[in-house]
Amino acid sequence: MSEVYLPCNTPNCHSTPRKITVSTARALSEYRLRDDPKYIFQLSCSKCKKNTKYTYEEITSMLQPEKRPQSLPYDHFWAYVLFDVVAWKKADRRAYLGGRMLIQRLTSEANGDWYGILKSLSPYAPTLKTGNYVKGKRRGKYEICLFVIEGGNPVPIPRPPQILKTESFGLFVSLKDNDSELLCANIFCSNPSCHHIFSTMTYTKFSALILREQLDENSYDEVTFQPIIKLECPVCGTERVIDEGSFEGLYKEEKQGV
Numbered sequence: 001m002s003e004v005y006l007p008c009n010t011p012n013c014h015s016t017p018r019k020i021t022v023s024t025a026r027a028l029s030e031y032r033l034r035d036d037p038k039y040i041f042q043l044s045c046s047k048c049k050k051n052t053k054y055t056y057e058e059i060t061s062m063l064q065p066e067k068r069p070q071s072l073p074y075d076h077f078w079a080y081v082l083f084d085v086v087a088w089k090k091a092d093r094r095a096y097l098g099g100r101m102l103i104q105r106l107t108s109e110a111n112g113d114w115y116g117i118l119k120s121l122s123p124y125a126p127t128l129k130t131g132n133y134v135k136g137k138r139r140g141k142y143e144i145c146l147f148v149i150e151g152g153n154p155v156p157i158p159r160p161p162q163i164l165k166t167e168s169f170g171l172f173v174s175l176k177d178n179d180s181e182l183l184c185a186n187i188f189c190s191n192p193s194c195h196h197i198f199s200t201m202t203y204t205k206f207s208a209l210i211l212r213e214q215l216d217e218n219s220y221d222e223v224t225f226q227p228i229i230k231l232e233c234p235v236c237g238t239e240r241v242i243d244e245g246s247f248e249g250l251y252k253e254e255k256q257g258v
């Protein structure tokens with residue numbers, strides 16, 4: 001499908017200033033709105049010399065409906081199925097690998113435990129099927145899927161023979177003695193209804209990339225002058241722009257440890 005560029009809005013100009021795609025403009029808008037909630041995307045046209053302003057909603061409405069980020073239904077959420085990384089070398093921390101599974105919540109308990117129906121498959125829980133009843137709990141900021149209900153009883157989700165590093169896995173790290181401090185090291189797709197985790201995009205990778213690309217003017221945000229990197233989700237196609245601040249609240253490992 002051909003790229004759709006953001007148009008100049010001057011009547012009869014028909015120009016597409018800077019050949020910026022609607023998808024990229026949405027990602028840039030989303031990124032700048034994080035620090036400036038009043039931010040409005042602007043393009044200055046070299047043909048008619050006028051400025052066009054676009055709100056985030058206007059840009060999003062120019063995307064085809066199936067390309068727009070979608071909210072999850074109110075009772076759906078992403079839970080993580082995680083397994084210990086046995087080879088993790090840091091004595092004071094515990095590391096896990098895993099991916100996301102979509103859950104429809106049935107009940108929640110006061111202690112944070114929940115019970116729900118599995119709505120998606122995961123290579124990290126290959127024996128589970130959609131429609132299975134599952135149980136889990138919150139750990140830090142993340143919901144963790146721990147049990148599948150079999151014959152009325154919660155059975156721990158079996159560890160697959162091999163913990164695969166798919167293109168959508170996350171690395172999670174917690175303090176050995178405090179699981180409530182669980183942090184993910186990876187950037188997520190910014191489409192709320194997409195399961196994708198940018199497996200290779202950790203803070204270490206980001207730091208290495210901006211160092212390597214520091215001479216390229218396209219790797220700086222023109223408003224904030226921060227080094228930025230544009231990511232495109234291989235699952236849903238949503239673009240996301242990240243900077244140093246995108247790793248706020250994520251685990252910043254000193255070295256690739258796994």
Ligand SMILES: [Zn+2]
Nearest residue numbers: 008013045048
């Ligand atoms: Zn124009």
Ligand SMILES: [Zn+2]
Nearest residue numbers: 189194233236
């Ligand atoms: Zn996605």
